Amino acid sequence: MALINTLGMGLVYVGAVLIVNGLWLLGYGDGKDVAILNFLTGLITFLIAAWWAFFPEASGGSSFNAAGTLLFSFTYLWVGANAWRGIEDQRGFGWYCLFVAALAAPTGFLVFQAGDIGLAALWWIWAVLWFTFWVLLGIERDEYTSAVGWYTTAVGIVSGAAGYVMAMGAWPWA
Numbered sequence: 468m469a470l471i472n473t474l475g476m477g478l479v480y481v482g483a484v485l486i487v488n489g490l491w492l493l494g495y496g497d498g499k500d501v502a503i504l505n506f507l508t509g510l511i512t513f514l515i516a517a518w519w520a521f522f523p524e525a526s527g528g529s530s531f532n533a534a535g536t537l538l539f540s541f542t543y544l545w546v547g548a549n550a551w552r553g554i555e556d557q558r559g560f561g562w563y564c565l566f567v568a569a570l571a572a573p574t575g576f577l578v579f580q581a582g583d584i585g586l587a588a589l590w591w592i593w594a595v596l597w598f599t600f601w602v603l604l605g606i607e608r609d610e611y612t613s614a615v616g617w618y619t620t621a622v623g624i625v626s627g628a629a630g631y632v633m634a635m636g637a638w639p640w641a
Contacts, residue, residue, distance in 0.1 A: 469636070469641065470519075470526065470527035470528055470532065471641040473515055473527075473528075474532075474536075474586075474630070474633055475630045475631065475634030475638065476515070476630070477508075477511055477515045477536065477630065478626050478627065478634075479630040479634060480504075480507065480511050480512070481508060481512070481543075481623075481626050481627070482625075482626040482628065482630055483508070484504050484543055484623070485622050485623025485627075486619075486623035486624060486627070487501055488501060488505070488546065488619055489615075489617065489618070489619030489620030489621075490616070491550075491616075492612055492615060493613065493616040493617070498549075498550035498551065498553055499550065499551055501550045502546075502547040502548070502551035503547075505544070505546045505550060506543070506547040506551075508543045509539075509540050509541070509543035509544035509547060510544075512536050512537075512540040512543065513540040513544075515536055516533040516534075516536035517533070535570075535571075535574055538567045538570065542563075542564070542567065545560050545563065558605055560605075561600060561607075562601065564601045564604065564605060565597070565598065565601035565605055567597045568595075571593050571594035571597060572590075574590045574594075575588070575590030575591040575594060578590055582640060583640040583641075584640060585638065585639065585640050589626065589629055592622055592625065593622065593626075595618075596618065596619060596622050599614075599618060
């Protein structure tokens with residue numbers, strides 16, 4: 468399976484979890500219910516990253532692909548754990564999101580240089596998303612909860628749609 472198809476499979480679940488997490492931020496859903504999809508998405512993206520990291524000849528992946536994907540894996544595993552346990556103070560996770568945003572922005576540039584304009588755009592909208600989670604959770608600016616919830620939902624729709632196109636082999640930059 469080509470690297471972009473595998474990425475697409477993971478991004479379908481990333482899209483789904485972002486939609487669910489966005490709606491959860493907007494007050495729709497229970498933490499333990501949301502945790503299940505976060506754990507599943509974290510596991511799926513972790514397995515993809517492991518395949519790329521440890522079987523690059525078979526997967527077409529690289530350590531760079533694996534490292535970027537692990538940023539997603541750990542994000543969803545952490546969200547799932549916090550949701551399951553009902554953690555109120557998520558400042559630590561918020562600061563992790565700032566770290567991820569700082570890595571996602573230049574990753575978009577590197578992907579753009581490699582010629583995948585669509586994936587570069589995704590990395591940049593994800594960088595903004597992770598930055599908004601830092602604002603919401605890291606520095607506790609609760610007044611932005613609704614805006615972050617809607618943005619998360621919109622990014623989920625875009626990510627899921629892009630993942631679907633990648634998975635079916637129609638990504639124009641592959």
